[in-house]
Amino acid sequence: MIKIQVNGARLACDETGTGSPVVLLHAGIADRRMWREQIDVLAARHRVVAVDLRGYGESELPTTAFAHHDDVAGLLDALGLARAALVGCSFGGAVAIDTALAHPGRVSALALLGSAVSGHDWSERTNDLWEALVGEVDPEDFAGTAAGEVRFWVVGPERDPADVDPRLIAFATAMDERALAAELALSAVDVAELDPPAIGRLGQLTMPVLVGAGAADVPDIRQLADRIAAEAPQAIRLPDVPDAAHLLPLERPGPVNAALLDFLP
Incomplete structure (x- = not known):
């Protein structure tokens, strides 16, 4: 584990491998440990960075205002990376999408697994x-x-x-x-949201996008996956993974790893 100074906060990361860079963004109910089944597999071909978003896991939470998507761009700066592929699950997927919209030149590809989307209202x-x-x-x-x-x-x-x-x-x-x-x-800190939110801007995701979900996840998540795939110009929709719910990379690493290896640049 290393800690990297990003926009005034020290973010905890695991970094391994060489090759094209990939940043793993965890779900809101988890931390970077949820990627334990992906890191070594992806590191055979990629420089892999699994990060605890600000306030989560072992990362710091200063009281100053910030935005998660700006932290991701700041992390790339701190690592000396012009661009990276972002892999996100749930809330991490929403942060990945927001980063791609706020900093489009920094994101080479998006892989979204059970992704949330900023601005979506639960049904x-x-x-x-x-x-x-x-x-x-x-x-x-x-x-x-x-x-x-x-x-x-x-x-x-x-x-x-x-x-x-x-x-x-x-x-x-x-x-x-x-x-x-x-x-x-985090509820006591000013966390800036993407404005306007991503839900009405999915057509602006011009990079390659991979979208997947677990067949046992909540209906809204599977429907969001359908919507991202329908609106993002270069999106690929994976079939829903049987007998898997929201923490898809952790529960069914086999098909997830195979799909990521096939997709990531």
């Missing part, structure tokens, strides 16, 4: 699923909230917890408890 169906599966949670009860979020996102609304590897559930829960503490701290 009534997804809100109803959350109420049915999780209900009210105390945001300061990290253990209880993490258990609910893992039930919703990692298990998924269409599976039973008994059908999912308990080691995955335990690891995801530990990452999410840490991420919830990060999000509570």
Whole structure:
């Protein structure tokens, strides 16, 4: 692990390999550890950087205002990289998209796995699923909230917890408890959002884009994958990966790694 000074904050990264650069951006319920099944595989061909976004994992959170997408561009500056491919899952996918829109010359390709999109409003169906599966949670009860979020996102609304590897559930829960503490701290900091947001600008993603999702993920995520693929001019939509939910790279590394190796420049 190394820490790199980026826009006034020290960001924790794992860096390995040589070749064309690839930056891995984690989900909001996780940290850079979620890429443990991808790093060594990709490093055989690429210079791979897995980063904890500001406030998450082992990265710092100064109280000054910032934007995650500007931090990604700043990370490339600090690493001496003119451009890189960005691979993002969930919230990390949204940050990757925002970076590509805010700094289009810095992004050579996008691989989006179960990606969120800034400006997207969750559907009534997804809100109803959350109420049915999780209900009210105390945001300061990290253990209880993490258990609910893992039930919703990692298990998924269409599976039973008994059908999912308990080691995955335990690891995801530990990452999410840490991420919830990060999000509570982030709520006290001015985090700038892309303006206008990405949801109405997907057609501006002119670089190659790979889009995938787990077949057991929430419906909105699969529909967002369809929309990105339909609107981004050079997008490729992978078939939904069977028996996988929101942390697709961690749960089904085989097909994810194969798709990334085939796609990344």
